[in-house]
Amino acid sequence: MTKKIEKFLAERRPATPCLVMDLDAVADNYRRLRAAVPRAGIYYAVKANPAPEVLGVLAKLGSSFDTASLNEIDMVLATGAGAERISYGNTIKKKADIAAAFQRGVRLYAFDADAELGKIADAAPGSRVFCRIFTSGAGAEWPLSRKFGCDLPMARKLLIAAAKRDVVPHGVSFHVGSQQRDPAQWDAAIAEAAWLFRECEEQGVALSMLNIGGGFPTRLRRTVPGLQAYGAAIEDSLHRHFGNRIPDVIVEPGRQMVGSAGVIQTEVVLIAQKSEDDRKRWVYLDIGKFGGLAETMEEAIQYPIVSGRNGAPMPVVLAGPTCDSADILYEKADYRLPEDLAIGDKLEIRAAGAYTTSYSTVGFNGFEPLKTHFV
């Protein structure tokens, strides 16, 4: 919660639910990451919060951008940032979209399969390509394993094959999983990447870029290590595994950049007791899984939720307002709210600037997509 957001909520009393983003906090997060991993080029993962206001602040600070679709590419270009600051980092792209990105000047593409490499060579000839490798996702609250990447022998084969096509084999990428609580999780992937660099070099293929992905956390209900601990662990791994031949490094932060910069304000719509002897009250909010809190799936991402009242904390089940029984936010995670909580009360869902507006449905049950105010 920042002073500016607090002031906005107190003075403007916006209709709920809404997200309030503090753009100065986004800029602070950018500077903090810059200081923690000074050697790395920063490619903001647009999907975390694609608001033009957020992209504009980051573009002004000199950030580059990791994009997943043509629309995201166009949103970045609309800030005035050039195509040379864009990575088309989705490993799953239509050939027509690759061609359109190439036409807009994008020259950096991710792949993790032979057929994708073929599409890039055809539609974006001469571009730099990087191969994504698997990680376990261990230690992450929102893992990204299995669907993306390939194993090391496959990556070796594809990078060497890339050299024989009309593309430049540029490097290796990985993602250790989002909201990664363990700074040591980068080490194994950096070691694997270093192995790939050596193997490729033996085959005459010189790689020059290592993309260590996102995963840097934001403080949620549980504390996380400071950003400095991540930077130090990564720097140590780079030295241990690459020696004095450390390649160009890039990072793709999403959550770290915008999570702590946003607060969702929501209203209590209903408080219910399901049976006389049930101690756990159900608290229904005006936002749920379909209104922007998709990452509460399996209660994975646990936001701090704050009430202005100070009655004794009592266990609650938290749920959204839609007519879908999947729209339960927290049932097992032991959330507690004051016993004097009342219908009509406002609650703050903190550290909610990432993966909320971009995950809100267009109007399930007629509820509006999550609105953002910028301060």
Ligand SMILES: *Cc1c(COP(=O)(O)O)cnc(C)c1O
């Ligand atoms: C989503 C994503 C990111 C951002 O991840 P965070 O955990 O939010 O930092 C970075 N890179 C890629 C390829 C992604 O898909």
